[in-house]
Amino acid sequence: MSAPASISPPALAGAEAAPDWPLGGTRSDARPPGEPRRVGYLYLLPAFAVFAAFVLVPLGHAFWLSLWEWDGVSPGTWVGLDNYSDVVSDPALRRAFMHALVLIVFYALLPVAIGLLLAGLLARVRVRGLAFFRTVLFLPQVVAMVVVAVMWRMIYDPQNGALNELLRTVGLGSLAQSWLGDFDLALPAVGLVGTWVWYGLAMVLLTAGVQKIPPSLFDAARVDGAGMVREFFAVTLPALRGEIAVALTLTTIAALRNFDLVYITTKGGPGDATSVPAFQVYSRAFESGQVGSAAALGLSLTAVIFAISFTINRIAERGGR
Amino acid sequence: MRWSIPGTVVAVSLVLLGAGCGSPGGDSADTAEKADNEAAKTVAKPDPSQAGDVTLTVWDQEVRGGQAAQIKRLNAAFQEKYPNVTIERVAKSFEDLNKTLKLAVSGAKAPDVVQANQGRPVMGTLVKGGLLKPLDPYAEAFDWGDRYSPLLLDLNRFSSDAAEFGGGNLYGLSQMGEIVGVFYNKKKVTEPPKTLEEFEQSLAEAKQEGDIPIQFGNLDKWPGIHEYETVLGQTATKAQVRDLVFARDGASFDTPEFQAAAEKIQGWADAGYFTPDFNGTGYDPAWQQFAKGKGRYLIAGTWLVADLAKAMGDDVGFMLVPGSAPGADPVALGGESLAFAVTSKSEQPDVAAAYIDFLTNGEAATVLAETGNLPAMPVDAAAIPDGLPGEVFAAWETLSESDGLIPYLDYATPTFYDDLSGAIQQLLAGRQDPAEFTGGVESAFRKFADAQ
Numbered sequence: 001m002s003a004p005a006s007i008s009p010p011a012l013a014g015a016e017a018a019p020d021w022p023l024g025g026t027r028s029d030a031r032p033p034g035e036p037r038r039v040g041y042l043y044l045l046p047a048f049a050v051f052a053a054f055v056l057v058p059l060g061h062a063f064w065l066s067l068w069e070w071d072g073v074s075p076g077t078w079v080g081l082d083n084y085s086d087v088v089s090d091p092a093l094r095r096a097f098m099h100a101l102v103l104i105v106f107y108a109l110l111p112v113a114i115g116l117l118l119a120g121l122l123a124r125v126r127v128r129g130l131a132f133f134r135t136v137l138f139l140p141q142v143v144a145m146v147v148v149a150v151m152w153r154m155i156y157d158p159q160n161g162a163l164n165e166l167l168r169t170v171g172l173g174s175l176a177q178s179w180l181g182d183f184d185l186a187l188p189a190v191g192l193v194g195t196w197v198w199y200g201l202a203m204v205l206l207t208a209g210v211q212k213i214p215p216s217l218f219d220a221a222r223v224d225g226a227g228m229v230r231e232f233f234a235v236t237l238p239a240l241r242g243e244i245a246v247a248l249t250l251t252t253i254a255a256l257r258n259f260d261l262v263y264i265t266t267k268g269g270p271g272d273a274t275s276v277p278a279f280q281v282y283s284r285a286f287e288s289g290q291v292g293s294a295a296a297l298g299l300s301l302t303a304v305i306f307a308i309s310f311t312i313n314r315i316a317e318r319g320g321r
Numbered sequence: 322m323r324w325s326i327p328g329t330v331v332a333v334s335l336v337l338l339g340a341g342c343g344s345p346g347g348d349s350a351d352t353a354e355k356a357d358n359e360a361a362k363t364v365a366k367p368d369p370s371q372a373g374d375v376t377l378t379v380w381d382q383e384v385r386g387g388q389a390a391q392i393k394r395l396n397a398a399f400q401e402k403y404p405n406v407t408i409e410r411v412a413k414s415f416e417d418l419n420k421t422l423k424l425a426v427s428g429a430k431a432p433d434v435v436q437a438n439q440g441r442p443v444m445g446t447l448v449k450g451g452l453l454k455p456l457d458p459y460a461e462a463f464d465w466g467d468r469y470s471p472l473l474l475d476l477n478r479f480s481s482d483a484a485e486f487g488g489g490n491l492y493g494l495s496q497m498g499e500i501v502g503v504f505y506n507k508k509k510v511t512e513p514p515k516t517l518e519e520f521e522q523s524l525a526e527a528k529q530e531g532d533i534p535i536q537f538g539n540l541d542k543w544p545g546i547h548e549y550e551t552v553l554g555q556t557a558t559k560a561q562v563r564d565l566v567f568a569r570d571g572a573s574f575d576t577p578e579f580q581a582a583a584e585k586i587q588g589w590a591d592a593g594y595f596t597p598d599f600n601g602t603g604y605d606p607a608w609q610q611f612a613k614g615k616g617r618y619l620i621a622g623t624w625l626v627a628d629l630a631k632a633m634g635d636d637v638g639f640m641l642v643p644g645s646a647p648g649a650d651p652v653a654l655g656g657e658s659l660a661f662a663v664t665s666k667s668e669q670p671d672v673a674a675a676y677i678d679f680l681t682n683g684e685a686a687t688v689l690a691e692t693g694n695l696p697a698m699p700v701d702a703a704a705i706p707d708g709l710p711g712e713v714f715a716a717w718e719t720l721s722e723s724d725g726l727i728p729y730l731d732y733a734t735p736t737f738y739d740d741l742s743g744a745i746q747q748l749l750a751g752r753q754d755p756a757e758f759t760g761g762v763e764s765a766f767r768k769f770a771d772a773q
Binding site: 064068070071072073076153156157159160178179180181182183265266267269272283286289290291 | 352420427442540600602735736743
């Protein structure tokens, strides 16, 4: 993201002219005010203490637990890094990670694509009542995920669900499916719920970005004879680079830590067709007494999320230069 | 992102601080030996009225309809009988209780009495951690052995190191019985089938008529276990099933009998005897369809009795799944409600044991029957209701007399619920053949059994 050029405080300019420091002017380590000093750490302390207590220490504890085979109650057995090698070698866990990657398509790529399309249209056409439509499209974001999941479970019901009923009404009864019960369809079905939830956020972020683009750019493009498509690729898309990175980061994280939706709609089934890492973390830690394995899985997931969002932002920054 | 060196040092050392806290779960103390010594003690029958002013904290999950009604009545009666005892009740849903129990019981302010789910995942873990008190001395003092059929006590037994399930010390008592049986629509089934063969004929007939033979929704994963095990009770001996659940020596999932059950139930799925798209249908929508008169049978547990009786009135009947020969001793999947257990940290174990006795004695059985529950212990004939609940009471009595209950398979290992429920979805969808199914589940079972 391109930040506005930093505005230098006037004090700095003045200070340069008069090397007579107000404080410690005679000390050998004298430096301009505003330069880092040790006392700065003191100001950091309150926030850092909270961060340490609620993030760093628990993170360390989770790492410690991940080195044990522990049922949550009785004494644990030291297993070193075995829990981590299981994450790689256990086919069930590998499948869970693959499912999470598939979900990225539905949670991140599709919503951003839809959001871009809408943003591109809105950049060109002035819609009356834009705020209203934007609110309606954003609504899925506002509803709690649990409610969304319960509702979609009803919609997907093979006998009486709204989706199959609709298909039958319009004469497409042959397309009616056991959406959540079919081994090949269950994962895309769950993924599409994610698309429905997240496209609103992507759209709001991207339309806001579009409004920030100076109209002169569009005018210039039009004067040069650019059509709608050309204009989108030459003006809109490059200007939205930062917003796209934010939208992708948020939605990718949501895809990877997806738990509630799977828990309520399919419980990871049928078989393990919709099992995802976050669901396995829950199931192992709270249901089957494999706390160490759950911790290792959770930390691996954290690492994957970190790596992917880091990559997204790196690519966006590099292209921005 | 830029990390300064001192910042990194502080962060890393804090992370390590979080790490450096010894082996989780504390050091291996002699919890097992302590428990055995306690189990061998004898105690006089405790009298709570002599205990002084005490508060008993109880965590239970009796939150729905008749369950809530009975526990409220019994708690009130207990406090009336012993005015010096105050019961502080913490009511939680089943799921919530299961997930928070381990932390609560191992914490500093542990409750006195908790409801622990049978089987290795919950009760077994607590016993292994030395967090529950063996109740054998109280069982003798209160004569609990006469109150239950042997299997119902075995389900609440663990050896003190929790290696053995279904034997050893007694860790709790349950109030209510549970049977997974066959509900049938009396308008469509005038003469309930007497053998498994007749039952299958009736299924075929229903299919031909265009009705749904068995309402079944398996989206929630666990209902499949009930369907499979109901059939398993007819193909395998009850000893085989119990041995597997208790992970006894020589138990195996990969036997011809277990395969026969898989074959039969897969055959039913292939023949269209279940709700179409059952793997994508929820449990609740399925039985609600049955309650609306769609479908001939419903294989489900007695927890649905109140709802079904309310929705269908006299049109619904309950039977145990029929065996191969007419008049054979019935075998059915079932068990008992979560056991009331006493925590090791309780300062009032005598009062707690007397409370558990009070919840499960003859008078409690009457209260249970009056509030629409199925008592696990024998109940006064006058308290037995009519209609659908009456049929369930009769079935329970038959099963108790013939010792025909087989316990839930998912008690067997800590991960068995996941292993089995997923595999059954695969089996019923035709993605595994019966041999692959029993072989796959067996290898999951062996992982646990061989480590014991």
